[in-house]
Amino acid sequence: MTVGLVLDLVLVTAVLVSAGLALFVPGRVASVMMFLVFGLVLAVVWARLGAPDVALAEAAIAAGVTGALLLDAVTERPRRGPDRRVGPRWLMPLLGAVAGAGLVVLLGAAALQAGPVEPGTGLGPTVLDRTDDSGVSHPVTAVLLAFRAYDTLLEVAVLTLAVVVVLSLHRDGRLETVPAPGAASPVPDALVRLAVPVIVLGAGWLLVAGSSRPGGAFQAGALLAGALILLRLGGIRLAVPTGRWLRPAVLVGLAAFLTLGYVTVALGQGWLVLAEPWQGTVILLLEAVLTVSIGACLAVLFVAGRRPAAGTGRGEEP
Amino acid sequence: MTDGDVFLLLGVGLAVLGTVRLVLTGDHLRRVVALNVAGSGVLMVLVAVAYRSNPEEPDSVLHALVLTGIVITVSVTGLALAMVRRVERDEQDRQASHE
Amino acid sequence: MTPGEVPVQNDLVPLVMLLASLTPAVLIFFLREEQVRLRTVLNLGGALAKVGLVIWLVPPVVGGTRLEWRSTLVPGIDLVLRAEPLSLFFAGLSAVLWLVTTVFAIGYFEQAPHRSRFFGFFSLCVTASTGIALSGNWVTFLIFYELLTLATYPLVAHRQTPEALAGARTYLAYTLTGGVVLLLGVAWLTSLVGPVEFTDGGVEEVARLAQEQPVVATLVFGTILTGLAVKAALVPLHGWLPKAMVAPAPVSALLHAVAVVKAGVFGIVRLVHHTYGPEVAQALGVLLPLMLLACVTIVYGSVRALRQDSIKGRLAYSTVSQVAYVTLGVSMVSVLATTGGVVHIVHQGLMKITLFFCAGLFAEVLSLHKVSELPGVGRRMPLTSAAFTVAALGMIGLPPMAGFVSKWQLGLGSIEAGQSWVVVVLVLSSLLNAAYFLPVVYALWLRTPEEGVQWHVEQRRERPAVEAPKALLLPAVVTAVLALAAGLLAAAPYAPLDMARFIAELSYG
Amino acid sequence: MSDLLAALVLVPLGAAVVTALLPARAAGRVGLVVALALGAGSVLLALEVGSSGVLEAALGDWSIPLGIGLRADGLSALMVLLTGVVGAFVSVYASGSAAARGGALFWPVWLVLWAGLNAVYLAADLFNTYVALELVGLGAVGLVALGGPAALAAALRYLFVAVLGSLAYLLGVGLVYAETATLDIATAGQRLEGGVVMVTALSLMTVGMALKTALFPLHAWLPPAHSGAPAAVSPLLSALVVKASFYVVVRLWFGLPGADGAMAVATLVGVLGAVGVVWAAVVALRQTHLKRMVAYSTVAQVGYLFLLLPLAVPGLAAPAGAAEADAARLAWSGVAALVVAHGLAKSAMFMSAGTLARAHGSDRLDDLHGAVTRMPAVAMTFALSGVCLAGLPPTLAFVGKWQLVQAALAAGQWWWVPVLLVGGLLTFAYTAAGLRAMFDEPQRADELVELRPVARRMVVAPLVLAVLAVALGLRSVELLALVEVGSVLGSLP
């Protein structure tokens, strides 16, 4: 029994326990807390599996932003309202157990039989071979912003769309009616002053580093969002745009990405075809814009979830 | 069974666990949590697949896909939470106005 | 004559015939209520154009030419409109009756609301029956058959009263179900032998199917027949017909005379004579049950008609009975019987439309809806009553009215086909017909109106110059004259009988 | 021409950004213009595919499987065309009333949704399909949410369903990647050889997509979502959005080999579809609100589509001349016709229901009395679309149903035939129930609800679509030929 195996067993157990608790522990607050733990354990698992980019993203986005969103929600309503149970008390757990066991067996068996493909035939080696053509040196970034830039474009669109939809829940699609915490800030002022510059710096580093090593616009954007949220919670209203700059900030990333596509087509190169020698620079610039926009988007998601001032909710359309 | 297989199974387990909880609970907020757990499970399957193909140099394409998946998940979570909170608020307001 | 010998010409004329009623239908929907004149022009223009086309086509088609228009519907299956004797025969009926009914309807709805809707669907209904007439294969037939169902529904429901809506619902439930069964049968047949084009004397592939898989062929026949039997109102699938009586008079007239029920029996003709072929069907053993069914329907419809006090109800059951004559005729392997059946399509149409016009006149002019309200009307509305009498006598099958000619042919045919017992059915039916029509005639002319009846009181003051609005009266008189003429001139060339015989002879090769 | 493929996705996205930034009125104008342009672009694509065959493009010039491929074969082109046409008409309809749109953000969300739909149809990549599906799912949820507080719970449920379905799909993608190490559908198809993994992945993805398509009994989310959405949204959801996930099912089953080994799954799915046809129609009959009835109708209609699997899957491995192969081709073209027919007719039906609800202030059947005389064109639209949905001739759905019946008979699976036929009857039954309410005329005029004025385009747009749905029944050859371009089943004789 090697150390690695022990570590793995510990990890697996931690994952299962934290996930199990997050899912089944009574009480919302505990559940959310356990989910935060789950996110952190998961980040370790990603790192263990040789996926540092994913680990970073998990830490920043899944544990960070998602955690913040969930915490904020659970703070507003720590207990859920009355719920009608379906059938006898034992029915749903039993059903879940039976179905879950069956599914695990069936899916697990199939998953174990799947692959692996012979080394060398998959996409991984090809990516490694072609990374240099992409203008960046980190393969994951090359995949995200060069080989599969279209996916990323759509992904940004998904994020933007989510924000737009959340905005549509508010009157006129604006957030000015959401009150910012004033003097009674839940976050100590000092923490804000200390943490924000660090976070922003970290974000900048992640962004730049992304071209050659793990990191990139998404991780950086998540960090930026964290900083903006902290600032707003610290009482700086303008940290997260809610008025005139709200939509431009949210949309700028997608707009930039699309513009890049339009320009490449207009230049006769085809959609999103980046030529030497500008491609590296262009990707970096695009990532910068994306970072800002993703930061804004995630921050807006956080703000938009909060209760607007009384009587200012999105009313009936005329 | 290799270590990759273990995590593969773990991913499957998480996905099933999250899904079961998602569909059987009556609490919106916990659904969101369950959704995230299920999503993480699916992503873990992808990462495990990447790892299994070559533990030394896992498939970076899958990592990129997982990154995308994470961003999508957070988008969905943000939207879902906003809606959940709104729905619960409306319910509360309705109850309040009833009383 | 085998299909190979017939020169088939690709031609737009069949399509034009269809468009002659479709175009007014579509245009009329867009007219405002008050655009009376334009609507009338469209209606009558379309109707006249179609009558003209039919007249123009008859000589060449009888001469052996076939005009055809095709368009691929789905790969392997065409939409086919073909002008051949039987199709022209039916199209001619529909064209002529459409014309007179349009005139009647214009008079009938002089001040009523929703005229654009009515005439739009009315024309659509005629488009469908023209389509049915011209269909060159089963799929095309099916399409127009269903279109007919749908176009008729708003007409039946036109009054929008609860009774009208209930009647329309029953109508729809029956006919749509029938349509679905027909679809099943046609699809089945198509999957067995490929697309079936109507051919005089039957289709070869179907004959082969009947030989190789008699059970399947019988089942397919039964399925298609069931689908058709609903519209043809064969017992026990006739239940919708009396309920559809809630429709306005012109609709009932068209429904019973040419559109719906006729579509059903026309389909039966197509099935027996132009799909299976009479000999094949006979060998398959499907004709005897069909004949029995027709006989049961003939007698049952008449018996039920006896008990109806509502004029339209009585006429409705009479239709059930009379339309089965056509089925009876085509279910016997005999040129004479087939002639009789086919010619009854036109004859019954002429007579029944007259009766419905008259019923409409009684209802419109004097608000009379029941047989028991009719005593003495003959003196107040002599022309209407005369038209009614002519048609009623025709229905009984008395010479020289058209109904006699049909019955005569059927009788001769049944003996020729070795089914002399059918004569008994014919005779029984005639007796029953007499039993429910003659009392009406008697009441019209010989009984005196009950004291204090509204119209009778009015009559004493000043009798109007004409007994009824001309637009209502004229069609009734015209169709009555036609019903008489169809009998009196039955042996004349191009008379319905002549055409029917021509068609029947083609079918028997 | 291959630039057109990505343009069909990226242009609406750009337009969405623009409309999100512009003030409402200007956004409306831009939205409408772009919608019409997209409609034209879809037609262009269909013509191009129809005339010169399958179109392919690799984005960013990265060769496949490294990069992401876009591919437009006949089926894709047909779906894009359907989306373009219906989308354009619904956009025209939406421009007629702010209430019909539900809110200022209608245009950006709808345009993103449109982009997502096109992205699904043009994707040649398994993961790209996933992202596109998420775009569609979120867009659809967003549109439902525009229906206001009452629709929010439905939207939320829809969201969970959509994401859950996508996750199942993604897990399936993971399995496929584990087997093939590629995301390109065609390449994966070449590398796969069937087997348990393959079937499991396929089953998983099918259930996920079936959930999003609202296959019985996974349909409970649909009626509240589709009926609660604003007037201009319901047609988009019912006519287009459910088709995207169904399209993915088709792509998988006919793009990945080994599907013929999953006949049992195909039959099971077919059975569910068949039960759904009857079940949902029966439930639709008992609805008291028009839009809910129409929503249930969608559930029923979706059932028909899934009959494709049992009918066509045996033909995948059959030799060219076999009856199964013929049946497969018939089923393929039949379902294609049904998809288009349902798209056109259902959007027309929902739009007309929306117009009626708008004018009468409610979509309760009892409030719609007299609609036949007061809003004849709208009632006519409703009737026509009902006729089409019921598959009565001469509508396009009839063509579809005819082909399916033929396919069932050719495949020796006659048991689907009664379902097809009875389903049509039931469809017409609830249409007639709706019509009956509109026909009902109270004795006194003052018993009728006072009508609110509606824009003319809210009457005309659905009518045109309904007429189109009917008219295409008489001339569907080109459509059916289009769907055979690039089909693995080959073309009909």
Added chain:
Amino acid sequence: MSALWVVAVLAPVTTVLLLAVVGLGPREVSARGRTTLVRWAPLAVLPAGLLALAGPRAGAVDVPWLVLGTRLEVDELGRPLLLLAVLLYGVALVAVRPGRTTRAPVLSGFLLMSFVGNAGVFVAADTVTFYLCFTVMSLAAYGLVVHENTASARRAGRVYIVLAVASEMFILAGLLLVVQEGGLLVADAADVVAGSEARGVIVLLLLLGFGVKAGTVPLHVWLPLAHPAAPPAASAVLSGAMLKAGLVGWLRYLPLGEVAMPGWGATLVVLAVLGAFLAVPAGLLQADPKVALAYSSISQMGFLSVLVGVALARPDLAEACVVAAVLYAVHHGLAKGALFLGVGVWRAHGAGPARPWVLVGLGVAALAVAGAPLSSGAVAKYAAKQSVGSATVLGVDLALLLPLVGTGSTLLLARGGWLLLRGRRDERPGDLATLVAWSVLVVGGITLTWLLAGRWVPVESVPGLEPVTLWDAAWPVLLGLGLAGLGWWLSARERLPAWAAHPDGRLLPPGDLLVPEEAMVRRLLHLERRVEVAVARARQVLGRAGLFVADRSPSPTTLAATGDAGLARWQVSGAVLLAVLLLVLAVGAW
């Protein structure tokens, strides 16, 4: 000659149409025009008279496009009858006087229509035309029967039309069989029937069908009702011409002389004899002279039917029988027509200056019917007796039996005359035209029969003036008169029971057999209603049972709706999702 045909057909038809069309005009114009038309209507039958005179020389006419192809021809058999029809209808039309007769234009119209049919029956050379004409006649006769529109007329009409339509149908069925065997042309018909396999059926159908018109027992019931109800002019043609149409039907279509059908022949003869004799007591018990006359007609038609029956049974006698029948038909038609019209004439002129002549005329006609020597009846009966020859029925020699019919007739006519002379008379003086026309009929009737017997009809011998022959003719009449006198004497002495002494038609109502028949029909209808009620009740019970079952088991729609409501709950649909997923995966793995 075909021009004559056209005129002969069109003249009456056009007149009818004109009567109808003019009637639609304004009241003034209508009245004036119709009066004129009615005045001139008798002329419309004259062209047909010319045809009769021309006889076979008029040739055949073919109208292939009319109905199913029409062929008309005046043959030896039809010629005298056509003449009879022309005479009778002409006189009847003259007797229709605008202003005196109720609704004279209508009566004229129906008479003319009836004439077209009636004459058509005599000259039709193809079966379809024959049937067409027969029907036209039957229907038009209905108009005649119900013309007075009294309660009794309507009852008579009802009975008549039921029997008429029924007879039409029997005839239709019979003729269909005939035509199908190749008997489209009347000339071929008898041959065809003789050779037909279905001969028995055909003969039965035709006996029944034509028997109604010919007043054969038991199908005669309409006669005693119809004749008194109709106006005298109508009764005259009904009895005189129309009954003969039935006879002609037999003569044309029964295989007389072709094949022996002793069974059918005997049956007919028995029925005919029964009719001939039973009509006498039935008629004697009536209180209305026209009813008595009607029973006389039944009796006479029985006589005629005997001839047909004999012809049917004995081919060797057939030819003679047919000739005798035609002769007898003409004689009876004219004489009976004169009597019926005489009823009207008597009522109009019985009190006036023409009274003696009317009495004489009536007497002459009555004697003719009875067959008194030198009368037309004597000729006819003589011919009949000759032709029957040695035929027997049930062992009784027909030649002995037939003269007794004369006795019966005498009794009936005596009774009728008695009733007539004592009956009511019109207040207004009658008009001359009717009287003249009637006179023509009386005179013509006698002369014409003699004439015909000599020239048109090849009777082997006409009765001579030998005493034997005269006695043969006279004794039945004398016997009848004697019996009548006895009866009168007895009733005058009150030696008879009241019902026989002063019959009022209640003991045996007109229509005799009809009464029980009607009762039977009523009972049948009642039975049917009871069945209907029972069916309705059964249906109700079944329906309740069905409801019961429906109540106990939820309908499928309810089931689906409840199920769907359950699915609407998140957790339920979630559980279903899991189940489906598990199922699909399991099925896939398996």
